[in-house]
Every structure is written in structure tokens, then in C-alpha cells.
Amino acid sequence: MTYGRQVPAVEQTTRVLYFLASAPSGAATLTEICRAVDIHLSKGHAILATLRSAGLVVRHDPAKTYSLGPGVLTLARSLLDRTGLATASEPYLAGVAAATDCTALLGLITTGRVFIVARREAPDAAVGVTIRVGHRYPLGWGAHGRAIAAFLPPERRAEVLGGDRCPAADADLDEVRRRGFAVDIGGMQAGVSAVSAPVLDVHGEPAAALILVGTFPAELADAHGRRAAAAAREMSAALAPYLENRS
Numbered sequence: 001m002t003y004g005r006q007v008p009a010v011e012q013t014t015r016v017l018y019f020l021a022s023a024p025s026g027a028a029t030l031t032e033i034c035r036a037v038d039i040h041l042s043k044g045h046a047i048l049a050t051l052r053s054a055g056l057v058v059r060h061d062p063a064k065t066y067s068l069g070p071g072v073l074t075l076a077r078s079l080l081d082r083t084g085l086a087t088a089s090e091p092y093l094a095g096v097a098a099a100t101d102c103t104a105l106l107g108l109i110t111t112g113r114v115f116i117v118a119r120r121e122a123p124d125a126a127v128g129v130t131i132r133v134g135h136r137y138p139l140g141w142g143a144h145g146r147a148i149a150a151f152l153p154p155e156r157r158a159e160v161l162g163g164d165r166c167p168a169a170d171a172d173l174d175e176v177r178r179r180g181f182a183v184d185i186g187g188m189q190a191g192v193s194a195v196s197a198p199v200l201d202v203h204g205e206p207a208a209a210l211i212l213v214g215t216f217p218a219e220l221a222d223a224h225g226r227r228a229a230a231a232a233r234e235m236s237a238a239l240a241p242y243l244e245n246r247s
Helices: 007-021 030-037 041-053 070-083 083-098 142-148 154-161 168-180 220-238
Strands: 057-060 064-066 103-110 113-120 136-138 181-187 192-200 207-212
Touching: 007 030, 007 041, 007 057, 030 041, 041 057, 041 083, 070 181, 083 103, 083 113, 083 220, 113 207, 136 142, 142 154, 142 168, 142 181, 142 192, 142 207, 154 168, 168 220, 181 220, 207 220
Parallel strands: none
Antiparallel strands: 057 064, 103 113, 103 207, 113 136, 181 192, 192 207
16 A cells, blocks of 8 residues: 655654653653654644543643543554454463463554554463553564564565665575574563564465563573464464454
8 A cells, every 4th residue: 555645743643642652651741752753842732732632642730741641542442342353362372371481462563563462471470571562563673573574575575674685684584484483582672582473364474473572591482483383373364354454
């Protein structure tokens, strides 16, 4: 799908929302918001006032900070309810989380990013890794980026990972495709490991990614990766109806 020229005010508004979603404390002042998204204070104030009127942002008067409002939950819940992905993926996430003592995530590929739409933590894990539903990752980042790119035609891999692909890098992705999963040990964060396998649509292209995140050592990555790949294959068949109309 080809999109036309962007509307600056709308683009700025989306950047404000995404900044608030990723703010470490969950809230930020007007000055912090405007500096982060590179807009003037007057424009930021107008955008925030409009978002407040829609319930998408709330203002905390004592601290003079802003955070996401309950309207965002309404929109997010509507999307998840409409797609059915959270419910449909639950048994697969629960099974692989319990088998690996990892946090299992389903990341939907949309608008050039991976959005976490469902998650399940291992019931008996001694140490857990908490990643919220709604969190977004760059499409080409970490284990999921390599897993997604590996299942695209070679000429389209640059769309995910960016830049020119060298033969050695393509050989690595070919190996990921052969194994069915990608591994990242400490690349996202020190002490945190991940494996990922693509969830394919009816055309055989990645529509989502199953991601297992935990503190497991490198020697368990292969076993966890095989489990992720097996679960992703099952999910590819079961979730296909929910993946057809993504954008």
C-alpha cells in the first residue's frame, strides 16, 4: 500500500503519543515532550489540549506532567478484541512459556514496527522479564528482526534490516531460515536473552513474530529456539484468519 503526503499536525500528534508511551516514568512535562518530539511549546500545548479533550492524555496538575489517558485503553482493547489475536494466541503462548520458563510474546508486524499484542509469563520462573502489551519495537531489531527478515525474499530483506546486505549477512539469515528461529544473547539488554520465530500468513510471509525472552544461558538457546519454531508453525496455521487484514 502506498501512502500520500503526511499531515504535519497528525504526525506530530502521533509522536507525542508514542513519546508518552515510552517515557521512563510514564509521564513528562510540556517542555520534555516538546524537546523530545522537536516542536514548539505553543504547538505542544495545543496538541496536548486536544488529546486531553479526547481522553487520550491526562494532566497531573501538582507535577505539571502529562501521561496517556484511559482513551488509549479503549482504542487498544478495541483493536485486540477485533482481531481476536490475544485470545487465539493464548494457549500457544502459555504452552511455550511454561516449557521454557520464559516470557512469551506475540508481536504483530504493522506500520513498519512490531507491536506486542499478547504476552504470557512462565508460571514458575524464578526471574521474569516484564514487557507490556502495547510495547513496540523497531521491525529490524533483535532476534525478531532477523527471524522476520530471514523468511522474506533476499531482495526484500533490506526493507527490514536497512542498508545493503553483504553475502555473509545473507548467509546468516539463510541459516536462521533453515533452523526456523533466530537468537539474541544479551543484545537487547545485558543479561537478557531472546529467541524468535516468525508467524506466517496464508501467503507464507511473516505477519507476526513469536518472541521468548528470559535470562536463560546461551546453551539453552537452541532448545528454546526449536520450541519457539514449533509453536510458531502451529500459530501460523491457527492465527491465519486474524492476520489477513493487518495494515
